[in-house]
Amino acid sequence: MRDINLNREIIFGSSDTEVSRTISALEAQGKVRKLAPKIYTTNLIDEPVYIIRRNFIDILAKRYPEAVISHRSANEMRPTPTGEFLMTSSRKARVTDLPGIVINISKGPKGQSTDISFNGLFISSEYRWMLECMQVSRKSGHFFALSCSYLR
Numbered sequence: 248m249r250d251i252n253l254n255r256e257i258i259f260g261s262s263d264t265e266v267s268r269t270i271s272a273l274e275a276q277g278k279v280r281k282l283a284p285k286i287y288t289t290n291l292i293d294e295p296v297y298i299i300r301r302n303f304i305d306i307l308a309k310r311y312p313e314a315v316i317s318h319r320s321a322n323e324m325r326p327t328p329t330g331e332f333l334m335t336s337s338r339k340a341r342v343t344d345l346p347g348i349v350i351n352i353s354k355g356p357k358g359q360s361t362d363i364s365f366n367g368l369f370i371s372s373e374y375r376w377m378l379e380c381m382q383v384s385r386k387s388g389h390f391f392a393l394s395c396s397y398l399r
Contacts, residue, residue: 250269251266251269251270251273251279253273253278253279253289254289255289256288256289256290256298256301256302257282257286257287257288257298257302257305257306258270258279258286258287258288258289259285259286259287259309260284260285260286260287261285270287273287274287277291282295282298282299282345282346283295283299283344283345283346284344286299286306286345294346295346295347296346296347296348299345299346299347299348300325300326300347300348303325303326303332303348304324304365304366304368305366306345307334307350307368308366308367308368309367311334311336311352311368312367312368313336313357313358313367313368313369314334314335314336314352314368314369315334315335315336315355315356315357315358315362315368315369315370315371316332316333316334316365316368316369316370316371317333317334317335317353317355317371317375317376317379318333318335318353318371318376318379318380319333319376319380320332320333320334321333321370321371321375321376321379322373322376324370326347326348330347330348330349331348331349331351332348332349332350332351333350333351333352333353334350334351334352334353335352335353335354335355335356335371335379336352336353336354336355336357337354337357338352338354339352339353339354340352357369359372359375361374361375362375
């Protein structure tokens with residue numbers, strides 16, 4: 248069995264079968280619980296949404312290395328009150344498997360030298376996120392207002 252650090256609140260699953268077996272055994276023993284695909288916690292008390300929000304940047308860095316935290320999220324560095332979080336990466340996606348959070352990933356350029364390198368991710372520079380917020384969206388008013396509401 249592989250050693251898993253049970254002092255950390257979040258444990259990430261792995262494609263390594265030994266790690267997967269160890270995590271499954273810990274889950275069967277009631278020492279960890281699953282929060283989302285390949286994300287487990289040693290915190291057996293708090294609600295999943297709070298655990299995810301506390302460890303959100305680490306989760307993003309593990310799932311989307313080199314992605315860019317963009318638009319409104321680059322300025323606020325947290326999900327909106329409705330749980331939306333905006334990123335830019337090499338593929339477009341809408342991720343809904345994290346309790347209480349929806350990650351909207353736009354397809355776009357990778358991190359630039361003017362962007363801020365942060366924990367394996369990038370944060371759009373001030374100029375970049377302002378321009379991102381001016382993008383016209385095909386979605387109805389809600390999404391456009393979501394990404395630009397702080398500019399009003």
